[in-house]
Structures are given as C-alpha cells and as structure tokens.
Amino acid sequence: MNGSTPLAAGGFGATQRRDAWWIEPAITAFVLGGFVVYANWAAFRNRDFSFGPYLSPLYSPNLEHLLGPGVWPSGLPSWFPRSPAFLIMWAPAGFRLTCYYYRKAYYRSFTAHPPACGVSEGNRGYRGETAFPLVLQNLHRYLLYAVLLLLGFQWYDVALGFRFEDGFGVGVGSLVIAGTMALLTGYTLSCHSLRHLAGGKVDCFSCVRFGEARRRLFLGLSRMNEHHMLWAWVSLFSVIFADLYVLLCAKGIWTDLRLL
Amino acid sequence: MSATEAVFRVFRGGREGGEMREYRVPVSPGMVVLDAVHWIQAHGAPDLAVRWNCKAAKCGSCSAEVNGKPRLMCKSRLDSLPLDRPVVVRPMKTFPVIKDLVTDVSWNFEAAKRIPPFTPRPGVEWKYDQADADRVQEFRKCIECFLCQNVCHVLREHDKKGAFVGPAMLVRAAGYELHPLDGLTRTGFLREQGGIGLCNITKCCTEVCPESIRITDNAIIPLKERVVDDFYDPLRWLWRKVTGKG
Incomplete structure (x- = not known):
C-alpha cells in the first residue's frame, strides 16, 4: 500500500516505533510515584520507626540522640510536620531529585521530554x-x-543496630539495616558529581599532585558509576524494605530473629 | 508471503514530502537492511537514493530509521526484526531530506566549526601518558553517523539547532576539553553557544550510538559538571572572588 507521508511526526506520542515503548516510562512513573507516596506516609507516620536497636533508615540519624529526647528545633514554621523524618529526608530526596539518573x-516518565x-x-x-526551576539541578553536588x-x-x-540490651x-x-546502608553508600x-570531584575534572593525572591516587579513585568510582541506575533502584527498594521490616517488628507482626 | 521474503516500506520523496512504497525482497541468512535496500535498487528501483560506503558500521553513512528506531542500516540484521509485518525504512527525521533515504547532514559540520578547537597549552611537551589518553580515546570512536543528533529530542522535536550543538558535538568538545595537552576552557562556550543546559540527559544519544560511546555519562555529564564548576557553584564563585584564583 502506498500513501503520502509527512516527514515530521504528529502530536504527542506519535512514532514509527513498533515496540511497547510506553512500558518503561509507565513502570518508572508507577514505581517512583509509589515510593514518593510511601516515603511521605512513612514520614507522616512518625511512629514505629524503631524496634530494639534498629532504626528505620528514613528516620536515621536518630535526632533524639543528636538533639536530646523530645527536643524539637525551634524556629521551624508551625505548618512544618513534627516528624524527624522531614528534618532528614530533604537531603536524600533532593539528592535523588537532582541525580543524573533520576533526571533521565x-x-x-513524568514530563515526557x-x-x-x-x-x-x-x-x-x-x-x-x-x-x-530546573537550572537548580546544577546544585546536585x-x-x-x-x-x-x-x-x-x-x-x-x-553500628548501634548490633548493640542489644x-x-x-x-x-x-x-x-x-546494614545491607540497606551498604546499598545507599x-x-x-x-554519583556522577562525586566522580567529577574525585578526578573527573583532571585532564592530566600525571601532571598533578597525587595524580596516580586520584586516577585510581576516579577509575574505581567510574566503575561504580557504570551501574548508577542499578544502585539507584536497589537502594530505593532496600530503604522501603528496611522501613517495612522495622515497622512490622515494632507492630509485632513480624518476629526478628536473633542470629548471634 | 513466503518465509524467505520480506516486505519493505521505504520512503520515496524529497524535502517537500513523499510516500512510502512497498517492495518485496527475498531474504537470505545474514542479510541486513542495507542489503535489502541494495536489492531494491538492483531489482526495480534504480533511482532509490541511499548513502552508504563501508557496509561494516564504520563509515557512519547509512544512518536511517528502521521501524522508527535510528540505526545504521548496515548493522540492522533482518533476523533481529519482525518480518511478519513490513519493515519501515525512513530517512533521519532531524535533518532535511535530499532524496529518499539521503538527508542533508551538513548542519553538523557547521556546528562542529563553532566549537573552540584543540588548543595546546603554551610550551607544552608533546608527550603524555596512555593513562591520560584513555578518556579521550573513547570519543575518537565517533564515526559521525549523527544518529545521536537525530534522536536527540532537543534537535528532533524542538529544532533548536541555533541554540544547541547536539550530543555528537558535545562528544567532540569533550575530546578537546578533556585532552591532557589542551589549555583552553570551553565552559563559557558550552553554556552559551553550545547550549549544554538544553540537554536533559535522557540518554537517547547513548542508546543509539553504534560505537557504544557512553555519550551522556562520559562526555556530556563531565562537561556539565565543568560548567557547574565555573558558573553554578556558589562556593567556588566565592573562592574565586576572595582569592582571585581559578
């Protein structure tokens, strides 16, 4: 069948592709959106975030240890939710929001650009x-x-998670918790920015002080960077898993097994 | 249709438009899309225009869109495509069509001229370690097929050719900027005329690169980070103001 064809594609979603191109952005939107919903629910929950020596990563570091029991920072606006998670989560949330992988x-998935x-x-x-606001992505570092x-x-x-009564x-x-933290680390x-700061901005390693050490560091971080997407996803899932684990233990739904 | 025959729908026309025409092509083992196009040329459409040269995925000439995906035709094996439906072959969308599958890619060479060239540091010794050359050698693999330019949505969808040089040219710029002997800083160019801020790193360029250059991770993001160093890092800005250095 022959027919006239314009060279420019049409409106939103127009493509000559035959594969199910929409599946990947749809799954990403669902999972990322789900995590945002879960993280907010967990932060507003403001309870059952610790069990024995365990502390949910969403509530770590333990602000009671840093500020004192029951102490809440003064100067915060009245509308600010009184949950320590919100004092902590801005940093990892912002880090992921401006992350080169998550941006992609x-x-x-969300802006379709x-x-x-x-x-x-x-x-x-x-x-x-x-x-x-997207120029602020440059503050990722x-x-x-x-x-x-x-x-x-x-x-x-x-470390405190290994200290029982x-x-x-x-x-x-x-x-x-240790596994989650290893994945977060x-x-x-x-991170692309860390890779840059460690050695990416050096053109000639043999011309600078500590060049060989920086080159090795750069190469090591580059090898990790090749799997940045994988690190991003598994660490995200591990945070949910760890928070759920602590929550279920705290509620008595799950029994923590002592190995040693 | 027999199992050893495939239907190809090939764009025929020019800058003003055209039509998709169907051709039946016998399929043989190891055949690629470019073979099919050559068969069509030899058996009924001698005026079908196609640019090609090496047929070995090294000259970057036979870029096109096969079933909507930017690819080298010589690297698109038929046994990797579903042949139960017609194989659609179109010219690259981002560049003006000259005839049939041949597009005018000359804009890329004009964009390349805009990049401040390799400029060795004054008095530099023309010698450097292999370890320092490793990073820029990846960029030398570029075969200038311009598939990355074609798929980049900034050029393809928004036609910002005046404001953005595109991923292939950012690879070229990275080849200069990261070179161990180069003494020029291109961050000002990259931010202004190069339009690196228009790239939102969605990695389509990396996905289509037939040379597997990690365009986004190894060229564009390192350049973006250098632009951040010079223009968007408030502490560095303060340091420069206070010390007058760097």
Missing part, C-alpha cells in the same frame, strides 16, 4: 535545564555533600 527517569527515544513530545515549549555527611551518622546507627549481637534486622559513591 522522571523527565521521560521525551516519553521515549524517537517518540514525539507534541508541540510543547522546552527550555531544558537553562531556566528556573551540594546535596551530595549533605548526603555524605548524613551517611556518616547513618553508619553510626548501623545484652551486648553485641546480630539480628536479621541488623543485617537488613554504593548509590552515593557511584
């Missing part, structure tokens, strides 16, 4: 990351600094 994911490769966006304006700081406190909480011990929960260390 949600630009495709583009919905998929070779699929029309329709006749819509586009300014990329040149104007407010500052959220990296905040998350690196947070990781230090969170690993301290991981009768001394050192290992429970399934200890391993769940892997995600952070595979």
